[in-house]
Structure formats: C-alpha cells, structure tokens
Amino acid sequence: MLDASLASEEQFVALQETLTNPVWQVIIWAVLAALAYHLVAGVRHMLMDCGLGESLKGGRLGAIVVVVLSVVLIVLAGVWVW
Amino acid sequence: MVTAVTNLGRSGLYDWLIQRASALVLTAYTLFITAYILFTPDLTYDQWQALFGQLWMRIFTLLTLLSIVTHAWIGLWSVLTDYLTERLMGFKGTIMRLLAQGLLALVAVTYTLWGVEIIWGF
Numbered sequence: 001m002l003d004a005s006l007a008s009e010e011q012f013v014a015l016q017e018t019l020t021n022p023v024w025q026v027i028i029w030a031v032l033a034a035l036a037y038h039l040v041a042g043v044r045h046m047l048m049d050c051g052l053g054e055s056l057k058g059g060r061l062g063a064i065v066v067v068v069l070s071v072v073l074i075v076l077a078g079v080w081v082w
Numbered sequence: 083m084v085t086a087v088t089n090l091g092r093s094g095l096y097d098w099l100i101q102r103a104s105a106l107v108l109t110a111y112t113l114f115i116t117a118y119i120l121f122t123p124d125l126t127y128d129q130w131q132a133l134f135g136q137l138w139m140r141i142f143t144l145l146t147l148l149s150i151v152t153h154a155w156i157g158l159w160s161v162l163t164d165y166l167t168e169r170l171m172g173f174k175g176t177i178m179r180l181l182a183q184g185l186l187a188l189v190a191v192t193y194t195l196w197g198v199e200i201i202w203g204f
Contacts, residue, residue, distance in 0.1 A: 002197075002200055006130070006134055008127075012127040035112065039108075046105065049102070080120075
C-alpha cells in the first residue's frame, strides 16, 4: 500500500479507490483494533516496569483502564474508517 | 531453559531493553502518522509524497521498520519458546519452532528490504 501510494499520482488515487471497498475497510479496522489494544496494553506494561500499578489494586485498575481505553480507540478507529 | 541461540540479543536483559526501545519508536511513529493523516484534510498525493521526500521522514520510517522487525522477533520468540517446546510435544516442538522462526525471518527480511526500496526507490 505504501509502495503504491508513493509510486505515482495515478496509483495514489487508485489506492484511494481500492480502500473504499468494504472488505478492505474491515481488514484495516481489524488491524487498527489489534494495534490499539496492543499499544495501550504495552504502555501499561511499561508503566508497570517503572513500578506503577504493580499492587493488586493497581494491577486490576490498570487492566480495566486498558480494556476501556482500547474499546474507545477501537470504536474511534471504526468511525475513522467509515 | 531454552538454549538461547535464536533470540535476538546477547542476553534476556538485552532483549528486554530492545523490546522497550522499539516499542517507544513504534508508539511515536503510530501517533505521528495518525495525527498527520487526521489533521491533513483530503490529503493529496503531492503532500504525501513531499512528506516522505524529506530525509528525516525516511530515516524515521526505516527506523520504525527495523523496530517492527526486532519487536516482532523478540515478542514472537517468547511466544514460540513458550508453546512450541519439547516439554509440550517432544522433539517435534523444537522443529516446528525453528520452522516458524525461519518463516518469520523470511518475512522480516522481505519487509525490511522492500521497505528500503520503497522509501529510497520512489
């Protein structure tokens, strides 16, 4: 996709057309959803590396925050795609 | 203990550090590209090409590509050494793990070389 988008004006426009296809949109949304969750959970993981949220209460809170934030981002990604 | 011959770094601690460093690069790049696309209404080819024409963006993109490869290798290494093991399924486990890692290596090298060609080829 990156190759096509940079190769020429025509391919850039052609890619834009391709991405109006619902199948592609679902695939992209799924990838964005996985990335959003992974990123948020990763940030939490690194916070725990710094010693934050390692207690039982902190850990549980962190888990809930990750899930809630991920759901929000995933919904936003859906809005962005469609 | 798995014979640490297929992991990326010299030691577990080395991997641990690379994992965090690459994660930071990937997070920065993800935020940047998302913000760029969001705040550039009806993005044109000229703008997009101009962005990737700049040296710093090319370096940032390739740095991100390398970060993806190292992050994926270390991450999947810990996954594969957890599940494709001799403890679980005898010697077949190690064979399957090495096959999986070989495939991952092939994909990683392909994406890296292709990425370089894209960024410096256009």
